[in-house]
Structures are given as C-alpha cells and as structure tokens.
Amino acid sequence: MATVTSSRVATARRTTIGLKILMAGTGIVFVLYVLLHMYGNLKALQGEEAFNTYAEHLRTFGEPILPYGGLLWIVRVVLLLSLVGHAYAAYTLWSRAGNARRTKYAAVKTAARTAWMRWGGTFILLFVVWHLLEFTILKISVNPDKQGPNITQNPYELLVASFQVWWLTLIYVAALVALAFHLSHGVFSASQTLGLTGSAGAYRRSKMTGHALAAVIVVGFLIPPLAILFGLIK
Amino acid sequence: MNLTLKIWRQAGPRHTGELTTYKVQDISEDMSFLEMLDVLNEELIAKGEEPVAFDSDCREGICGMCGLMISGEAHGPERTTTCQLHMRSFSDGEVITIEPWRANAFPVIKDLVVDRSSFDRIIQAGGYISVNTGAAPEANAAPVPKPNADRAFMAAECIGCGACVAACPNASAMLFMGAKVTHLSELPQGQPERSARVLSMVDQHDAEGFGGCTNVGACSRACPKGIPQDVISTLNKDLRTSLRG
Numbered sequence: 165m166a167t168v169t170s171s172r173v174a175t176a177r178r179t180t181i182g183l184k185i186l187m188a189g190t191g192i193v194f195v196l197y198v199l200l201h202m203y204g205n206l207k208a209l210q211g212e213e214a215f216n217t218y219a220e221h222l223r224t225f226g227e228p229i230l231p232y233g234g235l236l237w238i239v240r241v242v243l244l245l246s247l248v249g250h251a252y253a254a255y256t257l258w259s260r261a262g263n264a265r266r267t268k269y270a271a272v273k274t275a276a277r278t279a280w281m282r283w284g285g286t287f288i289l290l291f292v293v294w295h296l297l298e299f300t301i302l303k304i305s306v307n308p309d310k311q312g313p314n315i316t317q318n319p320y321e322l323l324v325a326s327f328q329v330w331w332l333t334l335i336y337v338a339a340l341v342a343l344a345f346h347l348s349h350g351v352f353s354a355s356q357t358l359g360l361t362g363s364a365g366a367y368r369r370s371k372m373t374g375h376a377l378a379a380v381i382v383v384g385f386l387i388p389p390l391a392i393l394f395g396l397i398k
Numbered sequence: 399m400n401l402t403l404k405i406w407r408q409a410g411p412r413h414t415g416e417l418t419t420y421k422v423q424d425i426s427e428d429m430s431f432l433e434m435l436d437v438l439n440e441e442l443i444a445k446g447e448e449p450v451a452f453d454s455d456c457r458e459g460i461c462g463m464c465g466l467m468i469s470g471e472a473h474g475p476e477r478t479t480t481c482q483l484h485m486r487s488f489s490d491g492e493v494i495t496i497e498p499w500r501a502n503a504f505p506v507i508k509d510l511v512v513d514r515s516s517f518d519r520i521i522q523a524g525g526y527i528s529v530n531t532g533a534a535p536e537a538n539a540a541p542v543p544k545p546n547a548d549r550a551f552m553a554a555e556c557i558g559c560g561a562c563v564a565a566c567p568n569a570s571a572m573l574f575m576g577a578k579v580t581h582l583s584e585l586p587q588g589q590p591e592r593s594a595r596v597l598s599m600v601d602q603h604d605a606e607g608f609g610g611c612t613n614v615g616a617c618s619r620a621c622p623k624g625i626p627q628d629v630i631s632t633l634n635k636d637l638r639t640s641l642r643g
Contacts, residue, residue: 167528170594172601173641179600180570180610181637257610261568264502264609270404270417271495273470278567278612353613356627359635367628 180257181357187253188354190246195351195377197243198343202384208397209388212320219319251289258282277349284342291339298326306332327392336389340382348378399425399485402493403438405450408506415506417495427486431474432457432464434485451509457481459622462557465564466510467497472561472620479559479622499560501569503606516606517558517574523602524595525578527587540586550584553577555623565620568609573617575599576629579636593640600637 176182207218225235261278298304303316310325327333351374352361361367391397400423408415422438429437432454439449455463459482468474474483488494496510504512529535542550556577563571579596582588588595611630618627 165528165530167590168524168594168598170524170597172597175601176597176637176641179604179637180608181572181600181634182641184610184634185638185641257568257612261570261609261612264569264607265500266502267500269467269470269497269500270406271467271470271497274616277614281612349613356613356631357611357634359631359633359638361631362628362635364626364628367626367631 180260183253183257184357186249187257188357190250190253191350191354193242193246194250195347197239198381202381205385205388208320208323209391212318215320215323216318247289247292254282254285280345281349281353284346287342288339288346291335291342294335295339299323323388324392324397327389330393333389333393337386340385344378344382347381348374350374351377399427399488399490401425401434401488401491404493404495405510406497407450407509408498409508411505411507415509417497425485427484429485430457430481431466431468431483431485432481451507451511453511454481460557462559465499465559465561467495467499467564469495472499472565473559473622477619477622477624479557482622499564501560501563501608503569503571503608504560504563512560514558514560516608517560517571519606520571520575520599520602521578524591524598525575525582527582527591529587542585546584550581553581553584553625553629556581556621556625557623559622561620561622562617562625563608565616566609566611567614567616568612570611570617571603571606571608572611572630572633573621573625573627575603576631576633577625580629580632583632583636592636596633596636597640600633 204218204222207215222236223233227234230238298306299322303322305311305315305322305325306329307315307325310321310328315321315325327336352371355361355366355370355373361370388397400421403420403422404417405420406415407418420438420442422434422441425434425437432452435450435452442449452466453463455461457464459479462479464480465473466480468480468483473480475487476483498504498506498510499512499514501512503516504514507513554577556574558574560574562573563569566573579599582595583592613627613630615627618625
C-alpha cells in the first residue's frame with residue numbers, strides 16, 4: 165500500500181518552527197560565549213596583571229597556527245552571524261505574530277512573557293551596540309577624572325575607570341536584569357524548540373536549568389562592576 | 399445572580415463589530431455559562447431583538463464546539479469548556495466581557511461564532527494515517543508499550559476547540575498541532591508517514607496565518623483537556639528530524 169510522502173523540506177525550513185530552530189541554535193552560541201565572557205570578567209578580581217595578561221592571551225591564543233588575534237576574529241565572526249540569525253528570526257516571528265491577530269481582545273487577563281522577550285531582547289541588542297563601542301571599538305572612558313591613552317589602552321584601567329561611574333554601572337545592571345529574564349525563559353524555550361523536553365521530567369529540568377543559568381550569569385557579571393563601584397577593586 | 403454582560407456583536411464576516419452591554423437578572427449559580435446565554439437570548443427574542451450567536455453542540459465538554467473568551471480567559475476562569483463552566487464561578491454583580499476567539503485564521507462568522515476550518519485543513523494536510531479499506535485489523539496485532547499508549551491517549555484528548563490559539567499571545571496553533579502529531583507519533587500506525595505528516599502540517603499551519611510559538615505555555619493553561627506543553631516539543635523534534643531529509 166502506498167503511504168503519503170512529502171517533499172516540503174525546503175518550504176518547511178522557512179516555517180515558524182524552522183525560524184525558531186535558527187533562534188535556538190544561535191541562542192546556544194550566545195549562552196556559551198556569555199559564560200566565557202563572565203569568566204574573563206572575574207579575572208579582574210585577581211588584579212591588573214592577571215586581567216591584562218588574560219586579555220593579551222585571548223589574542224595570542226592558538227599562535228603560531230593562528231595569526232595574532234585570530235581566535236578573537238573567529239569568535240567575532242561567529243557571534244556576528246549568530247546575532248544576524250537570532251535577530252532576523254526574532255523580528256520575523258514578531259511580525260508574523262502581530263499579523264496572526266489583527267483584532268485584539270478588549271479584555272486581557274494576563275500579561276504575556278513574550279513582551280519581556282521581545283522588548284527585553286531589543287534592549288539587550290541596543291546595549292550590546294553601546295557596550296562594543298565603549299570597550300571594544302572606540303574604547304571610551306566615561307570617567308571625567310580618568311582620561312588619556314594610559315587609561316583607554318589598558319583594559320584593566322578602562323574597566324575600573326568606567327565602573328567607578330554610578331550611572332554606567334546602573335546601565336549594566338539594567339542590561340543584566342533584561343538578560344536574566346531573557347535567559348530564564350530563553351534556555352527553556354530553546355530546549356523546547358529543539359525538541360529536548362518531550363517528557364514531564366525533561367520539561368521540569370529544562371525550566372530549572374534556565375533559572376539557574378540566569379542566576380549564575382547575573383551574579384557572575386555583577387561581581388566585578390559592584391566591587392569597583394564600592395571601591396573593593398581600585 | 400445579576401450580571402452585566404459586554405458581548406461582541408457583529409452582524410456578519412464583513413461587518414464591523416462592537417461590544418454591546420446587556421443586563422441579566424435572577425441567574426441561578428447552577429446554570430452553565432451557555433444556559434445563562436440561552437436566558438439572555440430568550441429575553442432578546444421576546445423583545446424582538448436579534449439573539450446572540452454562539453457555537454455549542456454536545457454541552458458535555460467532549461465535542462469542542464463551544465468556546466468563548468470570557469473576561470480575557472479562554473473558556474473562562476475554570477479549566478473546562480464553556481459549556482461545563484458554571485455560573486458559581488462568577489460573583490453577583492460581576493461585569494463579564496464575552497468575545498469570540500481572536501485570530502486571523504479564525505475569522506468571525508457572526509457575533510461569537512468563528513470559522514475554525516483552518517484546523518480541518520491542518521488535519522487534512524497530514525493529521526491522519528493511511529489504511530487499507532476492508533475489514534478492520536485485529537486491534538491487538540501491533541503491540542504498543544504502555545507509556546506510549548498513555549501519552550498517545552493523553553494527546554488524543556484534544557477536542558480541537560481552539561482555546562490554545564485564542565489564549566496564545568501569537569495566535570499560534572502549535573499546541574493543537576503538537577497534540578495531533580504526538581498522538582500519531584507515539585503509535586506504530588503513525589510511523590510510516592511520520593516525517594511527511596509533520597512537514598505538511600507545519601506548512602499548512604503557517605499558510606493559514608497562525609503565529610509562531612514562544613513557549614510561554616498560555617495554551618496549556620487554557621486547554622480544557624490539560625494537554626501539556628511537551629507535545630510541542632515532540633512536534634518540534636519531529637520537524638527537526640524531518641528537515642534533515
């Protein structure tokens with residue numbers, strides 16, 4: 165007896181689930197990167213030499229097979245491609261969702277977490293642009309007392325000078341709160357999208373992993389800026 | 399009980415609608431929500447006005463025909479169908495807003511009645527198994543492990559009422575589709591067409607204009623049959639496996 169066959173693989177890739185798989189995959193890249201980034205930040209607790217040596221090692225890593233800064237550029241390209249994929253999928257799905265219900269309800273009982281993901285994600289995107297301009301591309305010191313190349317060209321000094329400014333620390337705290345919300349749902353959402361939560365136990369574990377990862381990342385990232393703001397690191 | 403009802407009135411698919419306020423008096427708290435609407439309609443007919451159109455059939459919670467958005471909750475405050483919702487779940491003097499399911503894939507036909515043919519087309523796209531006609535095969539010929547049978551039965555409880563779509567912030571039908579896909583994927587009879595099924599159904603789902611899933615779980619909380627969110631995981635996994643070709 166003949167059964168039904170389908171040759172719709174190509175069109176299915178562009179479906180909402182196809183886009184979600186793209187978002188989940190790129191999201192995993194970001195989670196791994198953020199954990200490494202957090203480890204690097206915590207090096208600041210070991211002092212100026214350890215922190216700056218770590219920064220230099222990131223550039224000499226893999227030499228002589230890779231050129232100077234080679235690994236860093238590979239990471240940057242992967243991150244940039246992931247960012248394009250993640251944002252493209254997110255904004256496409258956002259617009260599809262908007263079109264799927266053009267007449268809104270008059271009475272709404274519960275606020276949806278989707279708004280947190282979408283607006284929070286947009287905020288994180290804007291924050292990342294500022295963060296890259298500040299510490300990677302332009303190396304801006306926002307501290308009026310600490311200016312000049314001996315601050316901006318020294319990673320440790322730039323870090324300390326920046327987070328001695330309270331409003332800058334506040335921006336970073338806000339970004340971390342947004343990231344925490346994003347991850348506590350995003351990690352679960354990615355496992356669900358990749359089909360890893362097909363049982364009640366796996367479903368629960370994945371939700372817990374999301375909350376735990378969000379907590380670890382927020383605490384890990386908050387330690388250096390707060391230690392600087394309160395003068396524990398000078 | 400005395401209640402104030404704000405009900406969506408819309409004369410036809412191409413008409414614009416609006417919320418109209420009605421008062422109902424002496425409603426028994428033992429009435430079902432639909433019986434309360436029957437009382438309103440009898441009063442409207444007696445006054446020579448057009449009664450409120452709403453869907454219902456079995457009125458015992460198994461057919462999936464009824465479904466109203468009641469003050470922002472699909473099927474109202476209890477986890478059940480609208481026909482099995484009783485007026486004791488409301489308080490005297492309450493203002494209740496009653497709207498149809500809102501989704502572009504569920505166009506309003508009249509008042510609170512929506513067209514859910516898009517669900518039928520998703521099923522037609524692949525939500526079935528092919529069998530030879532003739533005598534039914536012996537039911538126990540294909541052994542099914544108990545956990546798979548349990549999960550298949552759980553998923554098969556879906557009555558296709560559309561509450562998942564109505565409650566979803568993205569108007570996505572993933573819980574409905576996940577239930578159908580899980581139901582068949584757990585059973586040996588579903589295996590030959592497993593890959594073709596999910597590809598065709600997901601394609602049809604998107605073509606109907608449903609949104610994507612953000613995994614927030616509003617669907618499962620609204621589902622009168624308590625279909626869990628993990629059926630969407632099974633759907634996603636089946637699609638991912640099928641995409642590899």
